[in-house]
Amino acid sequence: MNIKAKNTSLIKTEAKRLGFLSCGISKAEFLELEAPRLERYLNQNFHGEMDYMEHHFDKRLDPTILVEGSKSVISLLLNYYPNKLQQEDTYKLSKYAYGKDYHFVIKEKLKELLHTIESEIGAVNGRAFVDSAPVLDKAWAAKSGLGWIGKHSNLLTQQVGSFYFIAELIIDLELEYDGATTDHCGTCTKCIDACPTDAITEPYVVDGSKCISYFTIELKDQLPESEKGKFEDWMFGCDICQDVCPWNRFSQPHKEPLFNPHPELLEMSKKDWEEITEDIFRKVFQKSAVKRTKFTGLTRNIDFLK
Ligand code: SF4
Numbered sequence: 028m029n030i031k032a033k034n035t036s037l038i039k040t041e042a043k044r045l046g047f048l049s050c051g052i053s054k055a056e057f058l059e060l061e062a063p064r065l066e067r068y069l070n071q072n073f074h075g076e077m078d079y080m081e082h083h084f085d086k087r088l089d090p091t092i093l094v095e096g097s098k099s100v101i102s103l104l105l106n107y108y109p110n111k112l113q114q115e116d117t118y119k120l121s122k123y124a125y126g127k128d129y130h131f132v133i134k135e136k137l138k139e140l141l142h143t144i145e146s147e148i149g150a151v152n153g154r155a156f157v158d159s160a161p162v163l164d165k166a167w168a169a170k171s172g173l174g175w176i177g178k179h180s181n182l183l184t185q186q187v188g189s190f191y192f193i194a195e196l197i198i199d200l201e202l203e204y205d206g207a208t209t210d211h212c213g214t215c216t217k218c219i220d221a222c223p224t225d226a227i228t229e230p231y232v233v234d235g236s237k238c239i240s241y242f243t244i245e246l247k248d249q250l251p252e253s254e255k256g257k258f259e260d261w262m263f264g265c266d267i268c269q270d271v272c273p274w275n276r277f278s279q280p281h282k283e284p285l286f287n288p289h290p291e292l293l294e295m296s297k298k299d300w301e302e303i304t305e306d307i308f309r310k311v312f313q314k315s316a317v318k319r320t321k322f323t324g325l326t327r328n329i330d331f332l333k
Pocket residue numbers: 179221222223224225226227233237238239240265266267268269
């Protein structure tokens with residue numbers, strides 16, 4: 028086995044040991060196909076008030092600008108599909124937000140992976156990214172064969188659907204590169220048909236500024252009256268387009284204890300949510316990504332659903 032193949036195999040084996048679902052690698056280079064797509068997205072203002080998306084246009088398309096001397100983008104998937112879901116008739120939060128904030132959980136794993144690379148292969152210059160604005164994570168994961176980008180614009184696979192986080196390690200080490208997989212959406216339009224705010228404006232194009240995730244998490248102002256009655260009880264994020272996707276019948280529960288929710292969270296009824304106090308908020312969302320909206324943000328969303 029040549030040295031590149033040996034290093035690649037070591038990294039993929041270590042990624043598996045750390046609990047990642049899969050690991051794919053691409054050459055670090057300008058994302059030519061993504062450039063016009065990103066430009067169109069921004070020009071159409073599909074990012075709404077998410078101003079951070081306008082920044083670092085070149086850096087976002089070219090990892091060699093982001094991490095000097097970088098040679099490879101290592102993409103990793105971490106499953107978050109829960110063992111148990113919230114009760115049926117209640118206000119809902121996206122499944123990714125049930126447990127401890129994924130940024131911390133994944134950063135720790137990426138640090139470990141980098142540490143193994145340094146101790147087994149040698150010193151490298153590398154940076155870890157978890158859902159961070161300058162990296163087009165779905166594009167890299169798709170390029171590395173970890174799945175295809177579906178009509179709802181999420182990455183998905185035939186084996187495990189789409190309920191996982193995507194993270195990257197960008198490093199200055201040459202490795203063996205994977206190729207993209209094929210699209211298996213076919214004639215299906217379930218995600219487009221189910222989206223209550225018509226945010227999927229055409230196959231593969233999501234107007235982020237119309238998405239319930241944007242309204243309930245990113246939008247700092249009042250929620251627009253024009254959207255009243257459309258959120259189908261989603262108070263933090265929205266999983267509708269993923270829940271209806273036929274490939275998600277293959278989702279398997281994750282094995283990461285840190286992603287398990289506070290036991291009370293799954294049992295809370297609509298009434299419990301409507302009466303939530305700041306103390307309960309702090310208790311059930313300790314170290315959770317839901318803290319991003321703060322107590323006032325979540326109660327604003329609940330009031331809007333009533
Ligand atoms: S997350 Fe919800 S609102 Fe956003 S595109 Fe999917 S179904 Fe539509």
